[in-house]
Amino acid sequence: RQVLHFNQWENGKICCVFVVRTIDRETDPGLQKLLGNHSEISTSGFRWETVKIGILSEEEVQKIVGEAYTLFSPRLRKLLRTPSALYVWTLIKDMSRNTIQTLRQLMDAWWREIQEYCEGNGLESERLNRCRREIVSHMRKNEELSVPILLIQDKKAAEALISCGMLAEVNKSVCFVHQSFLDFFLVEVYLQKLYSGQEITELFCDRDRQTPDVRYQLLMLMQYLSETDEEKFLEACRDLLEAANIRYYFRCCAFEVLGQVPNPNRKHWELLSNYFEKPEWHAQIIRMIFLCHPAFIRLLAEQCPCYSWHKPEGRDCLRSIIQTDPELVWTILQNVGTGTMQAD
Numbered sequence: 001r002q003v004l005h006f007n008q009w010e011n012g013k014i015c016c017v018f019v020v021r022t023i024d025r026e027t028d029p030g031l032q033k034l035l036g037n038h039s040e041i042s043t044s045g046f047r048w049e050t051v052k053i054g055i056l057s058e059e060e061v062q063k064i065v066g067e068a069y070t071l072f073s074p075r076l077r078k079l080l081r082t083p084s085a086l087y088v089w090t091l092i093k094d095m096s097r098n099t100i101q102t103l104r105q106l107m108d109a110w111w112r113e114i115q116e117y118c119e120g121n122g123l124e125s126e127r128l129n130r131c132r133r134e135i136v137s138h139m140r141k142n143e144e145l146s147v148p149i150l151l152i153q154d155k156k157a158a159e160a161l162i163s164c165g166m167l168a169e170v171n172k173s174v175c176f177v178h179q180s181f182l183d184f185f186l187v188e189v190y191l192q193k194l195y196s197g198q199e200i201t202e203l204f205c206d207r208d209r210q211t212p213d214v215r216y217q218l219l220m221l222m223q224y225l226s227e228t229d230e231e232k233f234l235e236a237c238r239d240l241l242e243a244a245n246i247r248y249y250f251r252c253c254a255f256e257v258l259g260q261v262p263n264p265n266r267k268h269w270e271l272l273s274n275y276f277e278k279p280e281w282h283a284q285i286i287r288m289i290f291l292c293h294p295a296f297i298r299l300l301a302e303q304c305p306c307y308s309w310h311k312p313e314g315r316d317c318l319r320s321i322i323q324t325d326p327e328l329v330w331t332i333l334q335n336v337g338t339g340t341m342q343a344d
Contacts, residue, residue, distance in 0.1 A: 004046070016046065021212075055081040064090065068098065075101045084178040091165055104224055107184045114164045123160055131157035135167075135174065136185045143209075145182070146175040179213070187220045194221075200236040201243040210247045218250060222257040233257075234271055241275065252284055259289040264296055269303045290317050294325035301332050309336050 006012035018035070025031055035048050061080050062069040069077065079102070080086045088110050089097055100106050115125040131154045138147045149172055152158045158174055161167040166181060167174045176182045190203050204210060204218060225233035237254035240246060261268060272289065275281040290296050297317055300307060308314050309332055318329045 018048070022052075056083060056086065057081070061086060072098060073101060079103060079106065084180050087165075087178070102223075102227060103180075103220075104184070104227075107181070110166075114161070114166065117164065118160050121160075123157065127154055127157045128160065130154065131161065132185065136182065136189070139182060140186060140189075145179065146170065146173040148173050183213075183217045183220055186217050187224065190217070190221050191224065194232070194236075199239050201239050201246060204250060205245055207245060207247060210250050215250055215253065218253050219257060222253055223260065226257050226261055230267065234267060237271055241281075252288070255281070255284055255288045259293055259296065262295065264299050266303075269299055273303070286313060286317070290320075292320045292324075294321045294328055297321055297332075298328055301335075305335075309333070 003012075003014045003016055006014055020031060020035075025035065034046075036046075058069070058077065058081065061077070064086065065072075065080065069080070072080075076098070079100070080089055085103060085106055088106055089100075092106075092109055092113055094109065094113060097106075097109060100109060115128055118128055119125055131152065134153065135147050135158075138151065139145060149155070149158065149169070152174065158167065162169055162174065165177060168177050193203060194200060200221075204214065222233065222236060225236055237258060240251050240254045243251065258264075258268065258271070272285065276285055290300060300317075301309075309318060318332065322329050
């Protein structure tokens with residue numbers, strides 16, 4: 001309102017730059033009211049120009065990594081298209097970095113290398129770990145992204161982390177070079193608590209702290225569980241989905257991560273089937289689990305032979321994978337009405 005006032009009455013030429021995640025831009029009613037539909041004038045009175053900022057192109061990454069990039073696994077190539085992950089990868093000297101598959105493996109390798117480097121220069125790894133835990137604890141407790149240097153007990157350890165590119169010093173405070181590094185170490189804390197007997201809903205039970213940045217940490221935690229401990233992951237999904245004190249968009253993390261499982265099985269279907277027909281979850285499950293995911297569409301066809309593929313919802317699912325798995329689409333269409341689905 002202030003900007004509109006200045007521009008209208010004071011001959012101003014003030015522009016606003018509003019940064020927002022795609023998923024929030026598409027689903028949040030408040031943002032839709034503010035931003036309108038792309039080039040149209042919104043109810044707020046602004047005409048917004050949409051600029052999409054995505055991940056790096058493979059060509060851009062290859063210029064930095066070199067020709068070896070084409071020999072990496074698909075998962076590593078995709079991972080390195082995220083700028084923060086590419087930054088970490090370039091700092092790792094060990095050639096085992098070329099076999100990394102996940103963000104957690106990438107961060108683990110970097111942290112080990114930092115410890116080895118510092119130990120080689122006379123700084124014990126325990127001092128580094130203690131300093132890192134102190135910084136993370138302060139940020140988490142005070143909900144801040146920086147710590148005044150005066151509050152850090154081991155200044156030498158903090159200086160070492162700055163020289164290694166993990167921390168940055170700004171206005172006599174230290175912060176992580178990228179917030180995802182803080183998220184990574186916070187997830188480590190959550191994992192320790194989870195495996196010591198606490199339920200996932202206990203870790204995120206404070207509704208006032210169920211904010212977008214904490215939701216990202218929950219996503220990282222769930223992704224790690226889905227890759228390493230299927231039983232623990234499915235248990236965490238059930239706890240989240242049934243929790244009355246967890247906000248709806250936090251509970252959606254269960255389906256968001258479940259939809260990323262590359263080879264879903266009967267156990268995943270057993271979880272899905274409990275919520276598939278519930279009105280509060282059905283649309284989210286279709287969007288997050290089945291659209292554009294051939295493995296889950298195959299699972300749906302196998303486990304639910306009477307599913308209505310001829311209705312708009314079913315047609316949308318098939319249309320979303322026609323380019324990636326046309327054979328599966330053809331197989332499903334052949335069996336529509338017969339009640340059969342042959343698994344490969």
